[in-house]
Amino acid sequence: MLDIAGIGKERLHLAWVSSAEAQRFAEIVTDVTESIKNQGKFDPDSFIFELNAAEITLAGETLRWLVGKEVKITTHGDVYGRNWDKESFESILDSALEREYQMNVIFQAIKQGCKSVRDISSKIGLDLMRVSYLLADMEKRSIVEFTGMEDRKPVFAAL
């Protein structure tokens, strides 16, 4: 998620330390501090768009369902009796994550006052085709609304 949002997963560290491993804990803290130091300061204001979208994505229903059902579906198959291996499930999860994230970025852009596909595309750096494809999806889910034409450009509003 952090990679998709352009923040970079290097800023997040995960480590396993048992309660008896004080030495290891001190080493990990030193390493992590060093690594973050080398990456420099993180400015949340320049990423506020991405962070908001990432937050909504991770709190959203689609992702939660997919993550919550992963073990069940990869070990017992889905409701249609199809078996999924871990890799294909995870690639589905990744593409869903990316799609949800992009939709949320578009939603943020519309809320900020971008109206046409071209405005949104230039604001968030996603190509026109993808933006209009996702907008159509978002319209179906009643997240955005097509409000009419303005200078022969279709205009959208957030609901």
Add this chain to the structure above:
Amino acid sequence: MGNFEPKIVAFLCNWCAYAGADLAGVSRLQYPPNMRTVRVMCSGRVDPVFIIKAFKQGCDGVLVAG
């Protein structure tokens, strides 16, 4: 950039890493003071949203230790 001190939020599991951190303190091991600790009852309690929130509040890095 030479004397930049990063702010790092650490989510520590009460039973593993937090106890480890406690022991590190008791045994007087030196480690950098950039850590801001959040004790959780299990590292499974850490929601990805917490991490995004931490970045939003302006921390430079996040450590999840269990």
